[in-house]
Amino acid sequence: MVAQQLTYNGQVAIVTGAGGGLGRAYALMFGSRGAKVVVNDLGGDTKGQGQSSRAADKVVEEIRQAGGVAVANYDSVEDGDKIVQTTLDNFGRVDILVNNAGILRDRSFPRTSDTDWGPIE
Structure with a gap:
């Protein structure tokens, strides 16, 4: 027996942190299975610094090129x-939210400063 693949036809998904890593994989998966996807990415680096639309735009283009x-x-x-308003303006509703955005903090807990916690809070 062949397992049937789960589809999201007609549903609308928001994926935060979707410019790379797992967020990108989630966005591509939802797009390939019929969902309309809002690809949210601030465009910062792994430390939460900077801003660029390039990462989100690239994932949107990948989804569109795949149909x-x-x-x-x-x-x-x-x-x-x-983010929700962008979704409502473009697709009229929200069905799925993947809250994936994060910041990499490559430090042990005792070495984490108060400044490091700021962007995470």
């Missing part, structure tokens, strides 16, 4: 209402 539907959003997850 899917996607738009980019460059807002910080701190402004979640703006």
Whole structure:
């Protein structure tokens, strides 16, 4: 017996931190299985610094080239209402949220400074 693949036809997904890594994989998967995808990525580096639309735009283009539907959003997850508004403006609803965005902190807990915690809070 062949397992049937789960599809998301007609559903709308927001994926935060979707410019790379697992977020990118989630966005591509939803797009390939029929969901309309909002690819959210602030464009910062692994330390949360900087901003560029390139990462989100690239994933949107990958989804579109594969026949899917996607738009980019460059807002910080701190402004979640703006991400949702982009979704509503483009697709009219939200069905799925993958809250994937994060910042890499490659330090042990005792070595984490108060400054390091700021962007995470």
